[in-house]
Amino acid sequence: MFPILTNSLITCPIVKKGEYNYFVHPITDGIPDIDPGLLREIAVGMIRLLDLADVKYIVTAEAMGIPIATALSLMTDIPVNIIRKRRYNLPGECDVCQVTGYSKGEMYINGICPGDRVVIVDDVISTGGTMNGIIAALESIGADIVDIGFVIKKGNPTLSRPYSYLVSIEVTDSVRVVDQTS
Numbered sequence: 439m440f441p442i443l444t445n446s447l448i449t450c451p452i453v454k455k456g457e458y459n460y461f462v463h464p465i466t467d468g469i470p471d472i473d474p475g476l477l478r479e480i481a482v483g484m485i486r487l488l489d490l491a492d493v494k495y496i497v498t499a500e501a502m503g504i505p506i507a508t509a510l511s512l513m514t515d516i517p518v519n520i521i522r523k524r525r526y527n528l529p530g531e532c533d534v535c536q537v538t539g540y541s542k543g544e545m546y547i548n549g550i551c552p553g554d555r556v557v558i559v560d561d562v563i564s565t566g567g568t569m570n571g572i573i574a575a576l577e578s579i580g581a582d583i584v585d586i587g588f589v590i591k592k593g594n595p596t597l598s599r600p601y602s603y604l605v606s607i608e609v610t611d612s613v614r615v616v617d618q619t620s
């Protein structure tokens with residue numbers, strides 16, 4: 439179903455971040471490069487996966503959600519709203535607490551209003567820490583979260599809302615593809 443994505447996953451390197459097995463892949467790290475054919479395969483798959491009807495923003499997290507959200511935006515004409523790692527102190531700025539398997543930090547939402555219909559996309563979900571933080575912040579704003587989609591699900595994350603993904607993987611000293619969206 440996603441031949442370029444699955445082939446690139448099973449051949450990608452793994453590095454250790456403490457005890458965490460971190461896979462290094464074009465879509466999650468931009469390394470070694472982002473092949474346009476891969477991006478197209480992902481964008482077509484995500485558009486088929488997601489409910490994008492009457493959506494105001496495709497919301498994504500800096501940094502590696504940006505190429506995916508941009509590709510979707512070019513194909514749908516829906517604007518992208520990027521959750522940034524930089525604070526701007528603008529009126530209404532909303533903090534997101536981000537905890538991953540290897541890092542902790544803050545991100546910041548600007549430009550989303552109560553009632554805005556949004557779809558959230560990201561490159562990968564692993565612990566779910568990033569997306570749970572984003573969901574909580576968007577709910578506190580009063581945004582209407584219509585759908586949530588990832589390119590890759592790693593392991594068994596826990597998320598406070600339903601979501602979908604293109605490919606599910608397990609990572610040890612290599613990447614194993616567990617299942618794929620049909």
Ligand SMILES: O=P(O)(O)OC[C@H]1O[C@H](OP(=O)(O)OP(=O)(O)O)[C@H](O)[C@@H]1O
Nearest residue numbers: 500501502538539563564565566567568
């Ligand atoms: O489910 P989780 O355990 O939270 O992991 C997923 C998050 O980790 C990465 O972000 P990160 O901020 O590390 O990297 P990036 O700046 O390269 O996108 C990825 O882009 C997701 O947002």
Ligand code: HPA
Nearest residue numbers: 459460461462466562564
């Ligand atoms: O193992 C990983 N690789 C790349 N990005 C990630 N974001 C969370 N986990 C990972």
